[in-house]
Amino acid sequence: MPGTTAFWRDPALPHVESRRACHSRACYKPHSHPTFSIGAVDAGGSVFTGSQDGQAVLANGSLVLVPAGCVHACNPLPDALWSYQMLHLDAQWLQAHAPALDGDTATVLHCPLLYAQFCAMNALLFSTAGAAEKDAALLAFLDACASARADLLPSERKPVPQRLAPVLATLQARPSASLRQLAQAAGLSPYQLIRAFRAATGMTPHAYQLNAHVNRARSSLQAGTALAQLAHELGFADQSHFQRVFKAHTGITPGRYR
DSSP states (O other): OOOEEEEEOOTTOTTEEEEEEEEEOOOOOSBOOSEEEEEEEEESOEEEEEETTEEEEEOTTEEEEEOTTOOBEEEEOTTOOEEEEEEEEEHHHHHHHOGGGOOSSBEEEEOHHHHHHHHHHHHHHTSSOOHHHHHHHHHHHHHHHHHHTTTOOOOOOOOOOGGGHHHHHHHHHOTTOOHHHHHHHHTSOHHHHHHHHHHHHSSOHHHHHHHHHHHHHHHHHHTTOOHHHHHHHTTOSSHHHHHHHHHHHHSSOHHHHO
8 A cells, every 4th residue: 555645734823733644664864853743653663763761662652752953763663664643833832832841852652542632633633623623622632741741750951062062153154064164163173073063962963954954944845945946045966965855854755745
């Protein structure tokens, strides 16, 4: 059976986006989102990396709460299909409406009742119900999530070493800065920078740059920017390169996402 993917968005609820994937073989590179994300496994096993426990095996009914900026990946077991749902919430909206969920570490939950509530809420999002009813169901689900993880103590955020602050500032000002330029900003050799940066962020500087490009591409794609134009603006060699990187991080082509 071929895999299928469906997205839901509504201008009346700009703080939330949902996705359903059935019978998928999609695999993901380690990445992060600017959004708070909630994933649910509907069928098939998968392996999640990025929680405080390191690697976790997920089964039908597992839920994963992933804070904004948390480096993670979730992939099906070898030679297997899986089905899943994914909810993305604006980080500032979450802080205002569900601050108890705004932690630093990804959390894996195995709670049948919470999974059932997630499925009902997501089905409502995809339905023709009104925006107010959908938002109320979303808030009720988030409140249930907060209660379910109340006894789990999140690990403290590890501060980024001060010597890497100039590197992050350079990436903010020049997203496509070269490794040599980043190393010079930190006063380190390129090799030393790669080791220190990966230890602090979970990514190499290059992987961090690609992930940032993909996250910027999401909003541009929703605004209708042409793929060739977007690939050029983000500094990719060509449109094909952009498409390969985007799919490796999101499990779907940029055209399909748009």
